[in-house]
Amino acid sequence: MKAAFANQIIKGIQLLEDRQGYNRSDILKKLKTLDKNISAASLSNILNGKDVGIKTIQRALDGITSIVADELGMVYEPQTTTFQSSKTASDWQPKIIEMAASEKEERGYFYHETGRLPLQQKLDFLAQAQEEIVEVGVRLNTLSLHFEHRSEHEFKGKITALLERGVHIKFYLLDPSCNEALIYFRDRSKASLQAQEAQSPTVIQVALEKLKAVARTYRSQNLAGRFELYLYKHIPYNNFLVLDGDSDEGQMRVSHYMYGIKRSESPVVEIRKQKNASLYRRYWQSYKAFVRDAVKVELS
16 A cells, blocks of 8 residues: 555656656645645655655655646546546646745754755755855765766766756865874774774775766766866864855755764754855855865876
């Protein structure tokens, strides 16, 4: 039963993405308007075939079915397992469901307490960029593995699309040979959960070579946007993921690194410049100081 419901939800979302141009964030806001809200993680689990409670499935099903019916005039037919048009009156008009304001939009920031967000949520975030994307990490090993192991459709194609429309992308890694890196990883490795940190300089070097290969490929394609790599020499304090940082539409995600906790499990704060300019400005100032002396990686 749950599998059938999940399939119906997936097909409804595909219709809304294809015909209305909505992303997952848009759909979640519409579900909230209908009082059928579910978490982004639950929606991701449904779309990825993972187990979700029946009450959550039912709530999502009711909401998606309502949106498709109101906006597209379509209903689900169990016999064919497809959505079919139900528009009978010649004067039928779509009823567009408003997008409820998220907590982030109301306050200007949002706190993701469980740590690194699922890949699809990150890609949805990146898709909002108009001019520039910057990520400041430590090893960026997971990023390099996405390029290597994820399908073209799932990851690299999304990055390529951003570059094709002129968005510049910059990635910053900790210089594995600097004293700051040795001190940082030696100290982190003292925590029992992070004993593997001592091998991180080697991990960075491997990830860097993979990312350089990606960058060379993009350079050869002469895309409108640039794909650049940089090395910095500072003790890492946090991760920055910044979209259009200098513009009025700037927004960022910041994850403070906690001692004894995996970096991927450190909470994430999402901040919008227009809604909370004071908080945004403080983090933006920190970001600018952190990358000021970073060195661009040569690809040849």
